[in-house]
Amino acid sequence: MLLARFKGLITRDAGADRVVPPAGFTVRLTLFTAAAMAFLTVFALALSLAAGRLASTWGEELARASTIRISAPEGQLAAQTATVLRVLEQTPGIDSARALTTDEQRALLEPWFGPDLPLESLPMPQIVEVQEAKGGYDADGLRLRLQAEAPGAVLDEHNRWRRPLVAAAGRLRLLGWVAIGLIGAATGAMVTLAAHAALAANAQVIAVLRLVGATDGYIAGAFVRRFTLRTLTGAAVGTFAGLIVLLLMPSAGDTGGILTGLRFGGLQWLWPLLVPLSAAAVAFVATELAARRVLGELA
Amino acid sequence: MIELDNVAYSYSGAALFSGLSLQLAPGSFHFLTGPSGSGKTTFLKLCYGALRATEGRVSVFDTDVADMDRDAVAFARRRIGVVHQDCQFLDHLPLAENVALPLTVTGQASVDQVDNLRELLTWVGLTAKADALPPELSGGERQRAALARALILSPDVILADEPTGNVDWEMSQRLLRLLVELNKMGKTVMIATHDLMLIRAAKSLVPARILRIAGGTLQSAGADL
Known part of the structure; x- marks a missing residue:
């Protein structure tokens, strides 16, 4: 009907x-x-x-991204960065990881401090960008390992605020x-x-x-x-x-x-x-x- | 066609009539008379399913009205032409469309039917008023239009409630002759009226059965008319 x-x-x-x-x-x-x-x-x-x-x-943009911030005395920064990258390489669930270059870090700070920031003269932490694999990784386990091997490294999961x-x-x-x-x-x-x-x-x-x-x-x-x-x-x-x-x-x-x-x-x-x-x-x-x-x- | 068997009807518990039995055989002609308020209109409404009997059985075209749903009643009404006392129309439609309304609602409004409509309007003397709206018509014109509307589907039964109530004697005679003619063509006709002159006039035209509702019962009348 x-x-x-x-x-x-x-x-x-x-x-x-x-x-x-x-x-x-x-x-x-x-x-x-x-x-x-x-x-x-x-x-x-x-x-x-x-x-x-x-x-x-x-x-999409943030779900699989994390950063590791490494703050260490100038003489140890490179060594800790290398350790962090090695640890990440060995951690299951990490797709890729790379340390940002000085220019990239400057670009990140530019909106706040302007283009003429003398980054070299500042005690800047090193940022390592991490991309997760599809299944993700064990954040707590990685955090513990970083604490033991690179004490200046702090894992920042974007998921937490995303x-x-x-x-x-x-x-x-x-x-x-x-x-x-x-x-x-x-x-x-x-x-x-x-x-x-x-x-x-x-x-x-x-x-x-x-x-x-x-x-x-x-x-x-x-x-x-x-x-x-x-x-x-x-x-x-x-x-x-x-x-x-x-x-x-x-x-x-x-x-x-x-x-x-x-x-x-x-x-x-x-x-x-x-x-x-x-x-x-x-x-x-x-x-x-x-x-x-x-x-x-x-x- | 229509049969009432031991029918009673009450309004709000007050009995209007009871024990009414009647058979409207095909081709019969009945007059129903009686004083005002005796239940003539109610009787007709029971015959076309507008009201349900409080007691007893009303059957229309061999079907018990109590068993009919609203659609079945609608289909039965297409075979029963009803002329109401108060001649209800759709006031926003011209007279011709009102007369053709049964064709419209049954999906039969076609070019062939236009001739039929024109002929019917001519017969009831309303051709000149075809485009007038119902509120612009006189009481007599409305009654003639109601009769035309009741006839347009060529129904098997015609139930008319005071069809000549608002027309002059000449038009009453004309309408009566039309109904008699339809009866001779095999249609069953029942006219509720208190116009005794009309009944007397009909006696010479058709062998009509005259019934009278009074005191809540239905009696045969006619010898005294």
């Missing part, structure tokens, strides 16, 4: 369209609600996808989807109320249609079609407005975080196309249920 009704949505039935009196306040209410909800959904979707991108970036950030981004993404779910439910509730009001206000029309032999399916179909198409129209307008606003938001390029990255990337721009269709599907189901209930009450 639902399939037949959906088919009826696509194949226009001019007669069924006309049996329901044209519009009242429910039209404006449905259009406005659908537009507002779609507008909000676009933002929730953008937030969710941006949070997902961020979590994924942090995860994990809460990735978790936070994951929560934001979840929050976005929960918001979308709530918006969908609210849209369904509003359409149900509007459809219920329209059906109740048209009790006389329903009585006439029944008198001349209209089935409940026909009567419900006329209302379902009207509310579904109204919602689709309103949601399309709201989605379009949401996309325009997103496009006008400032972009910070690669350095962007959640706020400046609140837009879609690449094929993600196709996602909002689902918003009007989903809203129409919600309206379709909500009106169908409301119609069945009201027609049962009016029988």
Whole structure:
């Protein structure tokens, strides 16, 4: 029956369209609600996808990286660095390790101290960059071994500070989807109320249609079609407005975080196309249920 | 066609009538008369499934109404043309579309049916009003339009509740002749009316059975009319 009704949505039935009196306040209410909800959904979707991108970036870039900082008196630094590299070479789960050059260390500090920093004259620790193999390594075991063989070496697992950030981004993404779910439910509730009001206000029309032999399916179909198409129209307008606003938001390029990255990337721009269709599907189901209930009450 | 067997009906516990039995045989013509409030309209509503009997059995086209779901009732109504006392229409649609409404809801609105519609509007004298909205029509015009709507699907049974209540005598005669003509074509007709002149006029046109609801029972009448 639902399939037949959906088919009826696509194949226009001019007669069924006309049996329901044209519009009242429910039209404006449905259009406005659908537009507002779609507008909000676009933002929730953008937030969710941006949070997902961020979590994924942090995860990929930092998940398998660690650093070892070696602080030792000048005469021992080279020896401890060599020891650390040897230990790392022997440690299972380490994919690669290398000591940063002076230039690379200067580049790391440049944003804070400027390009003219006389690095040679400062007691700078040596940084060793470590890339884990797929299975990871035993951080506690490595830490103990380093303590014994190169006392100036301190292992800094990026995972330690990355994990809460990735978790936070994951929560934001979840929050976005929960918001979308709530918006969908609210849209369904509003359409149900509007459809219920329209059906109740048209009790006389329903009585006439029944008198001349209209089935409940026909009567419900006329209302379902009207509310579904109204919602689709309103949601399309709201989605379009949401996309325009997103496009006008400032972009910070690669350095962007959640706020400046609140837009879609690449094929993600196709996602909002689902918003009007989903809203129409919600309206379709909500009106169908409301119609069945009201027609049962009016029988 | 339609059979009532020992039927009772109560409104909020107060019995309107009880023990009513009647068979509307194919091709029969019945008048139902009785004082206001005696239950004529309720009786007709029981006949087309708009109300369910409190007791007893009503069967329409050999199916017990109690066993019919709403869709089954809708399909049965397509074979029963009903003219209501208060002539309900869809006020936002022009008269022609209202008359064609049974065709629309049954998916039969086709070009072939347009001729049928035009002919019917001509017969009830409403061609000039085809584009008028129902609120713009007089009581008589509404009643004629209701009759046209009831006939457009060429139903097997015609149930008319005071069909001549708001029309002049000439139009009453015309409508009666139309119903008699339909009856001669094999349609079953039942008219609820308190217009005794109409019943007397019909006696010379058709062998009608006259029933009277009074005091909660159904009696044969006619000898005194």
